[in-house]
Amino acid sequence: RGxxxxxxxxxxxxxxxxxxxxxxxxxxxxxxxxxAKAAGAFTIxxxxxHDDIDRSIPDVVAEDVEELRELLLExx
Numbered sequence: 001r002g003x004x005x006x007x008x009x010x011x012x013x014x015x016x017x018x019x020x021x022x023x024x025x026x027x028x029x030x031x032x033x034x035x036a037k038a039a040g041a042f043t044i045x046x047x048x049x050h051d052d053i054d055r056s057i058p059d060v061v062a063e064d065v066e067e068l069r070e071l072l073l074e075x076x
Contacts, residue, residue, distance in 0.1 A: 003031040009039035026068065033057040044071060 045058030
């Protein structure tokens with residue numbers, strides 16, 4: 001199933017030998033963020049591509065690449 005179903009995140013985590021709840025997802029769309037959240041991943045909404053992402057879905061929002069970089073380097 002396609003996003004917003006969590007299937008892609010659940011499968012990717014399983015293939016990596018990880019639990020989705022131990023993963024970070026970076027998404028640039030509302031459907032993608034909803035899929036990541038439904039799988040249990042910590043979700044960063046990245047505004048650098050689309051500015052129409054629903055900000056209430058991801059755990060945090062990065063406005064641009066620099067802010068995304070800072071979030072990742074700081075360990076969230």
